[in-house]
Amino acid sequence: MRTCQHKLVTTSHLLIALLACLLCLAACGGTGNGTTTTATTTGTTPTPILTPAVDAYGTPITYPKSAPQKIVSLVPSMSEILGGLNLQDRVVGVDYYTNYPAEMAKKQKISDTGGKYNVEQIVALHPDLVLSAGGITKQYDSQLTQLGLHVVDLPSPDIAGTLQQIQLVGQLTFTQDAASALTKQMQQQIDTVKAKVVGTSAPKVLLEVDDSTPGKPYVFGGGSFGDELLQYANATNIFHTNTSGGGYPQVTDEAIISANPQFVILTEDPKYGGDATQVYKRPNWGSIDAVKNRKIYHINTDIMQRAGPRIVQGLQCVAQVVHPDKFSDPIPAYCQVAA
Structure with a gap:
């Protein structure tokens, strides 16, 4: 079975890791369920996060104190979210199978057709944020974290969770307004189809x-x-x-x-x-x-x-x-x- 993230060509154990991760979007700072916390934004008023946020491994997400300027995406879904938030100019590296949007597809590739990532190459890009999803890059998440990089691997979501995940990436990249606009548009499209x-x-x-x-x-x-x-x-x-x-x-x-x-x-x-x-x-x-x-x-x-x-x-x-x-x-x- 091939992973959705890697265009169906990675090894089966990676896909199983991706598919086994359940949606558990939650709040930063290690707060309990239902606790409202805040994250720094581009404005003067912090934007509230209404649900706890943890990563694919159940670890509370750490938010950057300033907007990341060099972002690496390890999976196509993250690349597409970053593209949807108009962050192409801040992305310095993407996985081999990122092919959309067009500008993102032209970015430096940091993995190969078999799903092997070049850790040295990623480190050399000096990213201040590395994004992944579903735990399929667990081996590399650990290596990159040990090397001092800020890695956030988000849980595999359902559709509602995808909208939350986009909002969360907006928090991580200080593009909350763009994330809100994108998810609002997506929700409108969903509602239109459901009504029909x-x-x-x-x-x-x-x-x-x-x-x-x-x-x-x-x-x-x-x-x-x-x-x-x-x-x-x-x-x-x-x-x-x-x-x-x-x-x-x-x-x-x-x-x-x-x-x-x-x-x-x-x-x-x-x-x-x-x-x-x-x-x-x-x-x-x-x-x-x-x-x-x-x-x-x-x-x-x-x-x-x-x-x-x-x-x-x-x-x-x-x-x-x-x-x-x-x-x-x-x-x-x-x-x-x-x-």
Whole structure:
């Protein structure tokens, strides 16, 4: 199984670490649950953090005392959040698989295609903030911290948590206004989609993450952002009750056939099973309603597997696939839907 953060090409143990991290956004300074704390902002009045904030390892987040000027992103989702906050000029290094936005993709790469990071190169950039997510860079987080760098590895969020995470990155980078504007826009997009599909029937959907091991695919299960995305699109995740693997369980073909989804939506790269045409050839899948009715789709891997600003685009794509009659406009080009 390949990690969403690394464009589905890192080793499986890294992905499991990513997927096992549950959302636990919380407050700086080691305060207890429900305690309001503050963080320094660009203005004179500190901006309140209404919930405790801890990192992917459960450690209270330390906020910088001044705005970071040299930021390194270790994963694509963080790069996209930083880009959404217009921080391209402050980013000095990104991972190999960062490809969006365009300006961020041009930044110096500090990892390779196999997910190996160049620690010496990162240190040489003299970053005052290093960002990661989901604990998939745990080995490097530890090394960089020991070398004196400020590393913040945020938990893997659901959709609501993604909005909170953007606000948190805004706190860390002193761009709270930009973060608030971005999350407000995202929430408006979410509300618009939810309003369009309200009252419709909720078809059964398989939302697949990876089929590198034929017959035993990984899927979006309960607690994942994909599961919440399906709820927002008024669709029923056939594996909603399966929360194993941190919400990304490995299931069997037999379980899928038994659940009989009306739609199958692939989110992985075609190299790892995300080819809609090949799903029709999977052994014993011919009895599934989605196969019989030609309802197999692939949606742009990046917007479906990165918990960043573009996750609302993923919601739009899924909603239009499962409820096409509720949308007057064609499916957006960014969905890259292949049926």
